[in-house]
């Protein structure tokens with residue numbers, strides 16, 4: 001395997017694993033007779049919105065300063081390395097060692113809260129779609145050429161990297177930064 005193929009595989013791993021899962025969940029939901037049309041539309045939309053909150057909370061948690069050396073190393077590998085090496089796209093995506101357990105834990109939580117595997121499946125399809133959008137947007141913000149549509153959100157994310165890493169935890173949207181008072185100050189650039 002060449003280095004280029006290896007790097008491409010590393011960068012693409014969330015899409016290679018989660019895209020087929022989302023498609024499978026989507027087909028299950030679309031064909032299900034246990035869900036109403038309203039469930040099939042509303043729950044994935046709510047899952048998508050819930051992802052933006054998960055994104056904010058997870059990113060905020062990764063900037064915690066733990067006293068445990070082991071946890072600090074884990075967070076470093078998971079995120080702080082990306083702050084030191086923002087152009088290393090292979091390490092800009094969330095490691096599958098963290099993404100897969102998180103996806104399973106969240107599905108169990110959704111099942112527990114919604115009290116139905118079908119409702120949770122429809123919700124989870126939206127949530128995982130939000131996660132893949134995040135991976136796409138985040139990779140795009142660190143590439144040399146940025147699609148025109150993503151330029152505002154790129155500027156926003158780069159404020160988190162280069163102005164104040166304690167602000168701007170939202171990557172796909174500033175929604176929860178506005179709610180929790182962690183919006184960056186663009187005037188300081």
Ligand SMILES: [Zn+2]
Pocket residue numbers: 082086138142157161
């Ligand atoms: Zn970044």
Ligand SMILES: [Zn+2]
Pocket residue numbers: 059063079083160165
């Ligand atoms: Zn960060």
